[in-house]
Amino acid sequence: MKGIRSLAVCSAVLLSACTSTGVNNTAGRATVYEDVRTSSPIVQGVGIESQDIVAMTDRMMRDMLSNQLLAGRTPAPRVIVDSQYFTNESSSRINKNMITDRLRIELQRAAQGRMVFIGREYSGMVEAERELKRTGVTDAGTIRSTRATAGADFRLVGRITSADAVDSSSATASRYQQISFEMIDLEYGTIVWSGLYEFKKTAQDDIIYR
Amino acid sequence: MRRYLSALLLAVPAAVMASLPPSLDQAVQRISADDANNRVLNQLQAATLALDLGNRELAGELFDAALATITSVYADSEQAARARSLWYDEGAKDFKGEPYERAMAFYYRGLLDMYAGDYENARASFKSGLLQDAFAEEEQHRADFALLMFLEAWSSHVLGARGLADERFEELLTFRPGFRLPEANHRLLVMVETGKAPRKLQDGIGGNVLVYRPGRRFREEAVRIRVDGKALDLTPIESIFWQASSRGGRPIDSILEGQVQFKQTTQSVSADVSGVAAHATMLSPAFGAAGGVFAGVAAVAGVATLATSRVKARADHRFWNNLPDKVHVLTMPMPASREVQVEFLDASGAVINELTQTARIEVDAAGRGVLWARARRATDVDRP
Numbered sequence: 001m002k003g004i005r006s007l008a009v010c011s012a013v014l015l016s017a018c019t020s021t022g023v024n025n026t027a028g029r030a031t032v033y034e035d036v037r038t039s040s041p042i043v044q045g046v047g048i049e050s051q052d053i054v055a056m057t058d059r060m061m062r063d064m065l066s067n068q069l070l071a072g073r074t075p076a077p078r079v080i081v082d083s084q085y086f087t088n089e090s091s092s093r094i095n096k097n098m099i100t101d102r103l104r105i106e107l108q109r110a111a112q113g114r115m116v117f118i119g120r121e122y123s124g125m126v127e128a129e130r131e132l133k134r135t136g137v138t139d140a141g142t143i144r145s146t147r148a149t150a151g152a153d154f155r156l157v158g159r160i161t162s163a164d165a166v167d168s169s170s171a172t173a174s175r176y177q178q179i180s181f182e183m184i185d186l187e188y189g190t191i192v193w194s195g196l197y198e199f200k201k202t203a204q205d206d207i208i209y210r
Numbered sequence: 211m212r213r214y215l216s217a218l219l220l221a222v223p224a225a226v227m228a229s230l231p232p233s234l235d236q237a238v239q240r241i242s243a244d245d246a247n248n249r250v251l252n253q254l255q256a257a258t259l260a261l262d263l264g265n266r267e268l269a270g271e272l273f274d275a276a277l278a279t280i281t282s283v284y285a286d287s288e289q290a291a292r293a294r295s296l297w298y299d300e301g302a303k304d305f306k307g308e309p310y311e312r313a314m315a316f317y318y319r320g321l322l323d324m325y326a327g328d329y330e331n332a333r334a335s336f337k338s339g340l341l342q343d344a345f346a347e348e349e350q351h352r353a354d355f356a357l358l359m360f361l362e363a364w365s366s367h368v369l370g371a372r373g374l375a376d377e378r379f380e381e382l383l384t385f386r387p388g389f390r391l392p393e394a395n396h397r398l399l400v401m402v403e404t405g406k407a408p409r410k411l412q413d414g415i416g417g418n419v420l421v422y423r424p425g426r427r428f429r430e431e432a433v434r435i436r437v438d439g440k441a442l443d444l445t446p447i448e449s450i451f452w453q454a455s456s457r458g459g460r461p462i463d464s465i466l467e468g469q470v471q472f473k474q475t476t477q478s479v480s481a482d483v484s485g486v487a488a489h490a491t492m493l494s495p496a497f498g499a500a501g502g503v504f505a506g507v508a509a510v511a512g513v514a515t516l517a518t519s520r521v522k523a524r525a526d527h528r529f530w531n532n533l534p535d536k537v538h539v540l541t542m543p544m545p546a547s548r549e550v551q552v553e554f555l556d557a558s559g560a561v562i563n564e565l566t567q568t569a570r571i572e573v574d575a576a577g578r579g580v581l582w583a584r585a586r587r588a589t590d591v592d593r594p
Contacts, residue, residue, distance in 0.1 A: 045281045088330040089374065091337035093319070096330075164337075166344040173341070203283040209306050 046175040046201040047092040048160075056197035057103040060181050061110060069192045070154065070183060071114045077153040078116045079183070081107065085155065090162035090177060099179070100156065118152050154183045154192060171209075174202035230268075233589050234259050238268075250276045251305040251528055254315055255588075258532045262588035266322055273319045280306050280315055281338075303526065310408075310453040311530045312342040313355050320361060321401070321582060327574030333365035343453070356385045357448035357537050364399055364541065367392055368578045389445060392541040398571060398579040400542070402433045402444055402552060405535025405585070406592055408454040410527040420525035422455040425535050426592050430554035430562055430585045433538040438545045444538035451535055531591040534584060544579055545571070554585050 034040055036050040065071045070079075081104035083096035108117050119126075126149055132138045133145070158181045165174045176198070183193040230238065237256035244252055257272035306312065316339030323332035336358045343355040363378030379391050406425025413419040433444040554565040569583040 045283060047281065087369075088334060089371070091334050091341060093323075093331045093334045093338070164341050166341060205283050209303075 046164075046173055046203050048094050048177060052177075052197075052199060053098055053102060056179055057099060057106055059197060060103055060195045061106045063195050064107060064183070064193060065110060065114070067193045071111065076111075076114055076116050078118050078150055080118045080120045080152045080155040082119075082121050082156070084121065085157040086159070088160045090160045091164055091175070092160070092162060092177065094160065096160070103156070103181075116150070118150050120152065123149065152186050155186055157182050157184055170204060171207075172202060172204040174200060176200040230265070231263060234263055234265065234268075238272075241272075247304045248528065249304070250279050250307070251530065254307070254311070254530050255532055258318065258530075259588040261318060261322070262532075262584060266325060269318070270322045273315060273322065277315055277319060279304065280312050305526075305528055307530060308410075308454065309342045309457060310355075310450060311533070313339040313358060313453070314450065314530065314533055315339070316342065317358060317361070320358075320365075321580070324365070324399070324578075324580050325572060325574075325582075327576060327578065329365045329369050329578070333362050333369070336362040336365065354385050355448065355453060356382055357539075359385065360389075360447055360539065364392065368397065368576075386447065389447070393543075395543045396541040397544045397577055398542050398581065400435060400444060400540040400550070400581045402435075402538045402582070403534030403536070403584040404428070404430045404433060404538065404554060406590070407529060407531050407533035407535070408451040409592055409594065410454075410525075410529040411594070412525050412527050414525075417524040417527075420527060422451065424451045428535065428586065429556045430565060431536075431557045432555040432559070433585075434553045434555060434561075435540065435581075436551040436553070437549075438547050442540060442542070444540040446536050446538045448537045449535065450533055450537070527594060529594070531593075532588040544573070544577065548573075550581055552583050 037054050039049065039051055070077065081100055083100045086096050086100055088094060088096055104117060107115065129138075130149070133140050158179065161178050161180075163176045165176075166172070177200070178196065178198045181195040181197075182191050184190070185192050234256065237252070237259050241249060241252040241256060253272045253276040257269045257276065260266070260269035260272060307315065316335045320332040320335030320339070323329070323335060340353055340355055340358040340362065343358070344353045359378055359382045363375045363382060366372075366375035366378065383389060383391075405428045408425060409423045411421050411423055413421045432446070435442050435444065548571045550569050550571060552567050552569050554562045556562055565585050567583065569581055571579045571581045573579040
């Protein structure tokens with residue numbers, strides 16, 4: 001008898017509890033800094049995320065610096081590292097400059113003069129300033145005057161590609177992402193260095209979204 | 211985190227908001243004023259309106275914010291678990307849209323990328339959109355979103371990636387045999403939308419079944435443009451209603467069906483036990499202490515009735531209301547004129563004069579052009 005009564009009461013309590021199981025997030029959440037080298041615990045997808053960019057550029061930088069054809073020359077070779085010839089053929093929308101900017105900056109910091117970097121994407125700005133100096137609108141500056149701007153020895157090229165797979169029965173989506181980096185000899189056309197970064201991510205959304 | 215980013219993104223255009231047209235201002239306001247689980251729906255609708263009104267910056271921000279949620283994976287989410295439970299409608303979940311709606315969000319994102327001359331990211335958007343369609347239950351309709359297939363191929367075409375373009379165009383022909391592929395010198399894409407969004411309706415017992423119906427009150431079926439003294443017909447490449455309605459059953463439908471069965475079972479249990487309890491209430495004084503048993507039975511019956519009344523099994527019929535019914539495309543070499551007259555034709559081929567409009571071709575620094583137009587304003591929508 002008591003059992004039935006308890007069951008009924010418990011059921012009623014359980015039932016009322018069920019109506020308020022939503023997470024109380026009305027208070028919001030204060031801003032927190034997250035480690036760019038680790039996956040966010042809050043939101044994850046199958047695209048390229050911060051930890052992928054950091055890991056791939058770190059690895060490519062180390063690899064390039066250990067290559068004697070690139071980093072062991074005297075005088076130091078001039079290289080262009082920008083996104084001009086870095087193409088995105090994948091299904092991930094990305095600002096390619098995030099990859100090439102980090103790679104160039106980290107390379108420059110670690111190379112310690114073993115490579116000289118050319119800002120070719122700013123050549124218009126440089127030419128405009130040179131014109132002002134040479135026409136006498138401004139003085140010649142304090143460093144030096146050169147007959148021409150620097151020509152480059154090598155240029156970074158690369159490609160982002162992906163292969164996606166969806167298992168429609170379980171709605172599991174997976175993306176294999178491959179990012180290739182190559183350094184091209186701008187006189188001879190040969191590839192003096194290559195690097196590849198690849199990863200695969202798989203995720204399954206909640207059944208209510210399949 | 212992306213939810214907070216979305217909130218930030220909404221805060222950014224605040225300074226611009228003062229100058230927004232009233233309809234757009236209202237649509238943007240609705241994002242924060244409406245229930246949080248409608249945020250993505252309101253973002254998509256406001257973004258479409260912003261795009262229609264030519265405010266591409268705001269449209270881009272809103273589509274980005276919506277896509278951040280659409281592409282995030284809801285795993286072990288309390289909120290998603292709640293939507294699965296017996297006590298909430300499916301509509302209690304955060305709106306991420308059905309596959310056709312998610313695919314269209316990527317379509318518009320890609321369109322904005324094309325306008326910006328960023329064809330690589332446009333291609334990435336179209337590819338992602340196509341993947342959303344891979345979730346269809348009906349195998350023959352899986353990843354058959356010809357519009358996105360075409361746009362992916364077109365992006366590769368103007369980027370000079372011949373191999374990638376050919377591969378996709380070839381696949382497109384299996385879905386749209388006879389489609390006239392772009393020629394090597396084609397640099398202009400004309401894309402025109404007609405009709406109104408497919409509607410979602412609740413059907414079945416207590417509204418547990420989701421059904422689709424075409425948009426109402428429009429009659430434009432075909433598109434023709436006039437440029438440089440020539441009249442050119444566009445090819446209808448995609449029916450959004452077809453994409454919506456050909457998906458087949460959803461996994462969530464089984465859950466809703468189960469909820470309906472639970473409701474029916476508890477209803478009959480409740481009726482049976484209530485009958486016993488009614489007798490028990492009358493008899494309990496006569497049976498003294500034994501009457502307590504019957505009181506317990508009455509309580510169980512009450513719980514069952516309560517459970518029955520609280521079970522929610524209604525399908526989520528929220529829909530992106532300013533999508534089109536069809537999308538029509540045409541590619542061509544860049545014409546001399548940048549002004550194009552767009553005409554809309556009804557099923558009999560007669561021009562609907564009140565819809566005729568003039569649109570402008572936008573050309574990027576690399577000489578690639580886009581002309582996008584829609585027959586109706588993004589405020590001309592059907593209500594559920």
